[in-house]
Amino acid sequence: MRGPVRLLLLLGLLLPAPAVQAQLLRTPLPGRSLAVQYAGSIGLASVTAMRHTRTERIGVGLSYGRVPRAQGGPLDTWALRFLYSPWRVERQHWRLEPLQAGLFIAYTHGLDLRATWPSYLEKGYYWWTPNFRQHLFLRSQLSYRMGDGFAQRIGAYFEVNTNDLYVYSWWPNRGSISVGDILFFGAGVQVYLRPYTPKxxxxxxxxxxxxxxxxxxxxxxxxxxxxxxxxxxxxxxxxxxxx
CATH class of the missing domain: 1.20.5 (Single alpha-helices involved in coiled-coils or other helix-helix interfaces)
Incomplete structure (x- = not known):
């Protein structure tokens, strides 16, 4: 039950009261989007609420993902996500963003994961913490511009990522560990909501x-x-x- 409650709180932080905010700022609000993703180091399934700049080059958002007990959980993951889209190709209603880059900082809890190591271990024995990971990711997205309505665009994307611990372990063992062993994949659908303009x-x-x-x-x-x-x-x- 706690998972759905957290999800509602997450959406409430990023998407509420656009009319009130716009009346205070008297300017168009940045774009908003919702994404649903399968896999990708943030649970078996996850949802992301994101805010974008007016040009949609930069996005900042929060993600929540879950691994159910049947798949090795329960594990809950929260992530602060940053996205950068350097270029795009547009043809009529279609937009292709061949390369998007970003990072997300993930916090996972459940099972025996903790923010600190047990007291019987010497301080500094491990430099990393069990449930905090910093991920780098690349992805490609193809989207379609919609007509009038609440959805401005809807897109599908494919993502590949790795994290700090995997890179740290791979570098001194490059001869025995391939790059493919430290890469993880995900795919999702992202809906871009139409910006609210007071005028x-x-x-x-x-x-x-x-x-x-x-x-x-x-x-x-x-x-x-x-x-x-x-x-x-x-x-x-x-x-x-x-x-």
Missing amino acids: ERTRMACRTRKDTQAAASPRTRRVSLLAALSHRTGAMRGCAMRR
Whole structure:
């Protein structure tokens, strides 16, 4: 039960109240995306909520993944993820990002994993901690631009990663350990949500108000006009009296 609760909290940190934030900033908010991934060193399955810059070159997000008991768990993994997309190729509705690079810092708990080593081990005996890993990853993504709606684009990606401990173990043993032994793969689907723009909402409100006025009956429009003239006449009398 704790896993779903944590997931809801994660999504709540990155995706809530875009209207409130936009009204405070008075600028378009950065893009947002949700991704669901299979494997990739962050659980058997994981979900990621991410915020992107306006150009979608840089993304920062949080991930939650889980390994169930039937697959060797239970293990829960949280990760802070950074993504950089240096270039892209666009053709009509399609976008290909052949090489995206990034890193994620993962914290895993469950089974006997701890943040520190047992006290019977000499301090500094191991330089690494059992449940913290720093991963580097590369990935490619192909996405399709959608029409009107909450989803701006939807894409599929393939990812390869490794971490600090595997690289540290591989380097002095390159003769007996191949690069493929320290690489791990994952694949996922990412949905890019349409950015929220306060100006667009203002234009929509004005358009709705005009449509409402146009749909009003002639009698309603005459009453509104008389009320406006009466208010203006009263204001002019007040000004004359003050003079």
